[in-house]
Amino acid sequence: MNHVGTRMQLLRGANPAVTLFDGDEPVALASVWRVDWSLVGTGTAIVLWHAGEVTVFGDRPDLGFWLASSFVRHFPEAEGLQWSQVRFDEDPVAVELDLSEGLLATSRRLSVRIWEPMGERGFQTDAFRLDGEDHALSLRLAPCRRAELVLDGQRIAGAPRVTEDAARPQSSAFLADQEEWRR
Numbered sequence: 001m002n003h004v005g006t007r008m009q010l011l012r013g014a015n016p017a018v019t020l021f022d023g024d025e026p027v028a029l030a031s032v033w034r035v036d037w038s039l040v041g042t043g044t045a046i047v048l049w050h051a052g053e054v055t056v057f058g059d060r061p062d063l064g065f066w067l068a069s070s071f072v073r074h075f076p077e078a079e080g081l082q083w084s085q086v087r088f089d090e091d092p093v094a095v096e097l098d099l100s101e102g103l104l105a106t107s108r109r110l111s112v113r114i115w116e117p118m119g120e121r122g123f124q125t126d127a128f129r130l131d132g133e134d135h136a137l138s139l140r141l142a143p144c145r146r147a148e149l150v151l152d153g154q155r156i157a158g159a160p161r162v163t164e165d166a167a168r169p170q171s172s173a174f175l176a177d178q179e180e181w182r183r
Helices: 061-070
Strands: 007-014 017-022 025-038 043-050 053-058 086-090 094-098 102-106 110-117 121-130 133-151 173-182
Touching: 017 133, 025 061, 025 094, 025 110, 043 061, 043 110, 043 133, 053 061, 061 086, 110 173
Parallel strands: 053 086
Antiparallel strands: 007 025, 007 173, 017 025, 017 173, 025 043, 043 053, 094 102, 102 110, 110 133, 121 133, 133 173
């Protein structure tokens, strides 16, 4: 286990994500993971919430279930979503990520594309709540204008929410890299 100060490192990697909306209603959430180091090992995965179901795509069930239950389930984006029993689909995920260009994450059944970044900035907090406990989080973030999810050859209808503020643009589609979680 890796400790810095009094906080234990849990994970290092990248976690781009997108929530697609139809009006005010969320229709899909995809959380893409490239885990460079963690307490559970390394690998890639996509946690998808869509149509009231949660599916993890990847080739490591232990890592995928840990990401879904310890992280994604407790993210603000997942608040209010009907979070069903998590299913695992053994479907290896390839992740191509560039903070200045975008993300393409693909498996046999699912592709996640996030692009048109609106700038890049650092983010750091010691008080990110996961399951009632404060965690330290630091990352490089790039909100994006566009995103698309394709499941089983069908595009999931919906669009990200984007606020084009010149000083601090916001989007429900974002790139995140150099991400580090500590407890």
